[in-house]
Amino acid sequence: MKTADRILETACALFNEEGEHNVSASDIAIALDISPGNLYYHFKGKDAIHLALFTRLQRELVGLLSTPLTDPNLFSDNEDSPVMRSWLFLTVIIEKMYSYRYLYESPSDLMHRYPEIDRGFQRLSRLKRAACEALVNELLGETRPSYPRLDSTINAMALTLTFWLSWDRMVNPGDKQDVIIHRGVLQLLSFCAPYMGSEQQSFYEECEVLYREMLAATNT
Amino acid sequence: MKTADRILETACALFNEEGEHNVSASDIAIALDISPGNLYYHFKGKDAIHLALFTRLQRELVGLLSTPLTDPNLFSDNEDSPVMRSWLFLTVIIEKMYSYRYLYESPSDLMHRYPEIDRGFQRLSRLKRAACEALVNELLGETRPSYPRLDSTINAMALTLTFWLSWDRMVNPGDKQDVIIHRGVLQLLSFCAPYMGSEQQSFYEECEVLYREMLAATNT
DNA sequence: GTCTATATCGGGATAGAC
DNA sequence: GTCTATCCCGATATAGAC
Numbered sequence: 001m002k003t004a005d006r007i008l009e010t011a012c013a014l015f016n017e018e019g020e021h022n023v024s025a026s027d028i029a030i031a032l033d034i035s036p037g038n039l040y041y042h043f044k045g046k047d048a049i050h051l052a053l054f055t056r057l058q059r060e061l062v063g064l065l066s067t068p069l070t071d072p073n074l075f076s077d078n079e080d081s082p083v084m085r086s087w088l089f090l091t092v093i094i095e096k097m098y099s100y101r102y103l104y105e106s107p108s109d110l111m112h113r114y115p116e117i118d119r120g121f122q123r124l125s126r127l128k129r130a131a132c133e134a135l136v137n138e139l140l141g142e143t144r145p146s147y148p149r150l151d152s153t154i155n156a157m158a159l160t161l162t163f164w165l166s167w168d169r170m171v172n173p174g175d176k177q178d179v180i181i182h183r184g185v186l187q188l189l190s191f192c193a194p195y196m197g198s199e200q201q202s203f204y205e206e207c208e209v210l211y212r213e214m215l216a217a218t219n220t
Numbered sequence: 221m222k223t224a225d226r227i228l229e230t231a232c233a234l235f236n237e238e239g240e241h242n243v244s245a246s247d248i249a250i251a252l253d254i255s256p257g258n259l260y261y262h263f264k265g266k267d268a269i270h271l272a273l274f275t276r277l278q279r280e281l282v283g284l285l286s287t288p289l290t291d292p293n294l295f296s297d298n299e300d301s302p303v304m305r306s307w308l309f310l311t312v313i314i315e316k317m318y319s320y321r322y323l324y325e326s327p328s329d330l331m332h333r334y335p336e337i338d339r340g341f342q343r344l345s346r347l348k349r350a351a352c353e354a355l356v357n358e359l360l361g362e363t364r365p366s367y368p369r370l371d372s373t374i375n376a377m378a379l380t381l382t383f384w385l386s387w388d389r390m391v392n393p394g395d396k397q398d399v400i401i402h403r404g405v406l407q408l409l410s411f412c413a414p415y416m417g418s419e420q421q422s423f424y425e426e427c428e429v430l431y432r433e434m435l436a437a438t439n440t
Numbered sequence: 441g442t443c444t445a446t447a448t449c450g451g452g453a454t455a456g457a458c
Numbered sequence: 459g460t461c462t463a464t465c466c467c468g469a470t471a472t473a474g475a476c
Contacts, residue, residue, distance in 0.1 A: 003459075019332045021241065024451055037454080038460050045452065106326030108386055112239045118393075125391050149424065152410035160376060162390075163383040166328055170382075171345050173338075190372035194414035204369065223441075244469055257472080258442050265470065443476070449469090458461075 004042045006032060008056070011049050015102035020110075025049075051116055057100045058120045064093050065127040069138045082138050083189070083206045089135065090161075090185040091214070097165060098181060104165050125158065132157040132188075139192045143199070150195070157191050164188075178218040186211050224262045226252060228276070231269050235322035240330075245269075271336055277320045278340045284313050285347040289358045302358050303409070303426045309355065310381075310405040311434070317385060318401060324385050345378065352377040352408075359412045363419070370415070377411050384408075398438040406431050 001009075010032050014023045025046050029039040043049045067074055069085050074092075097104060103117075111118040132154050137144060144150075160167075164184040168175065189207055196203050221229075230252050234243045245266050249259040263269045287294055289305050294312075317324060323337075331338040352374050357364060364370075380387075384404040388395065409427050416423050 019329060021329060022332070025453090026451070034459095035461050036452090037462075040453065041459065105328035108325035108389060109239060109241060109329065111390070112242070121390055122393070149410055149413060152407055153414075155407065156376060156380060156411065159383065159387045160379055162387065163379065167345075167379045167382065169328060170331070170341055173342070187372055187375065190369055191376065193369060193372075245471090246469070255443050256470090257444075260471065261441065441476105443474100445473085445475100447470105447472075449471095451468095452466085454465075455463090456461105457463100458459105 003034070003038070007039060007042055007049065008053055012053055012100065012102070015053075016100075020102045020106065047114070050110070050114060053100065054103065054110075054114070054117050054120055057096070057103060058124065061093070061096055061124060062127060064096055065124070065131045069134060081206070082141065083203065084210065086135050086139055086189060087185055087207075087210050087214075089131075090188055091181060093131070093161070094164065094181045094184050098177060101165050104163070105169075107162075125162065128161050129154060129158040132161065135188075136192060139189070140195055143195075143197060145195055153191055153195075157188055160184075160188060160191075178215060182211055182214050185214075223254070223258070227259060227262055228269065228273055232273055232320060232322070235273075236320075240322045240326065267334070270330070270334060273320065274323065274330075274334070274337050274340060277316070277323060278344065281313070281316055281344060282347060284316055285344075285351045289354055301426070302361065303423065304430065306355050306359055306409060307405055307427075307430050307434075309351075310408055311401060313351070313381070314384065314401045314404050318397060321385050324382070325389075327382075345382065348381050349374060349378040352381065355408075356412060359409070360415055363415075363417060365415055373411055373415075377408055380404075380408060380411075398435060402431055402434050405434075 007028065011023070011028050014028060014031060018027075025039060026036050028049070029036045032039075043052065067089070069082075069089055074085075074088065080088075103110065107121055111121055136150065136154060136157075161184075164187065165180065168180045168183060172180075186207055193200055193203060227248065231243070231248045234248060234251060238247075245259060246256050248269070249256045252259075263272065287309070289302075289309055294305075294308065300308075323330065327341055331341055356370065356374060356377075381404075384407070385400065388400045388403060392400075406427055413420055413423060
């Protein structure tokens with residue numbers, strides 16, 4: 001693994017653990033057991049590292065958010081139910097966000113400092129909204145009502161997706177990754193429940209089952 | 221006005237405008253046209269200022285969140301509709317948050333640095349949740365359905381309330397205070413729409429009317 | 441209470457040898 | 459590519475006069 005990549009990995013890990021502002025360029029160098037001068041040879045300061053990391057996240061997240069829910073590459077078994085597909089779709093997205101979670105702890109701060117990150121977050125917000133809309137369509141199918149403001153529900157979902165990690169950390173500090181992620185998926189799917197009419201009860205049950213299965217699966 | 225208060229006012233304004241991390245103790249002193257030494261006489265550094273400001277917000281916000289929706293002191297006219305009362309209730313809360321909005325731009329960051337702020341945000345989250353629950357009860361009244369998960373809706377509302385300012389800034393940068401706040405109120409009230417059955421249409425219309433009235437009122 | 445002056449410290453950044 | 463050494467600077471913090 002090249003030094004440049006090792007720097008990015010280590011920086012991201014430190015940012016996530018210690019909080020972005022608590023990590024200096026020297027801290028990263030020390031963690032890697034290289035000299036500050038060497039680090040500056042690869043990245044001209046913390047700024048360059050931030051931009052590189054954000055660019056990576058953006059590329060990966062754009063890919064995930066743009067993947068159609070019915071993409072055969074995303075799921076092993078195409079016979080899965082819409083709820084199952086939605087669950088997996090949201091899981092991979094939130095997992096990806098979790099691996100760069102420091103970015104979601106102070107987005108405004110970073111957007112203020114770096115114009116590129118500012119534009120990137122705006123773009124990602126739009127993509128998140130589009131992905132939530134696709135998800136709603138997939139889940140509600142033909143039964144989708146022509147509510148005048150399914151719109152505000154979709155907005156609320158995009159907002160929840162964006163700030164879930166911050167919120168959950170605030171309310172349930174110390175919980176472990178799997179719990180945080182799956183709880184988020186469940187919360188997001190719940191947005192569709194009120195619109196499901198007679199299927200609402202079975203929908204809840206399917207979600208509950210998935211939630212427990214997923215938690216059990218990751219604990220092994 | 222005492223110097224100590226002037227320091228807090230100016231610090232809060234600067235934090236909101238420039239971003240918390242972009243403001244040093246000297247910046248605050250310069251803005252006030254006092255010496256750094258003088259500032260340190262009143263507050264032992266930025267930390268003390270942060271704690272004092274957060275304590276103030278917390279006190280004020282706890283009061284607002286705990287005010288019953290039917291409190292006669294909150295509203296001039298007790299004949300107002302539930303929607304109207306809810307609208308005003310949310311407006312004063314979000315307005316208060318807006319006046320300390322820097323705190324909501326990087327909550328995780330501040331919570332990481334100050335244990336008091338950490339505990340305070342946790343407490344406020346619980347109060348927000350309780351306030352949202354009261355609001356739902358007020359709005360849905362006897363027609364409130366015994367949905368198994370009105371719970372997840374209330375959680376979503378508390379999350380939205382907490383992160384609305386960050387979200388709206390991310391999606392609609394540069395918008396002015398009134399628009400941001402009223403859009404947030406509208407978004408929050410919309411959570412109740414799916415549960416309103418036959419009254420849904422008139423509920424939407426009442427909200428729309430209020431939204432326009434409020435915007436018009438503040439533009440004069 | 442308020443000022444000026446100064447001390448201290450840490451992080452960002454570069455030069456030049458290896 | 460990597461290291462050591464060093465510089466620069468801004469922010470924090472204190473001392474002591476007024």
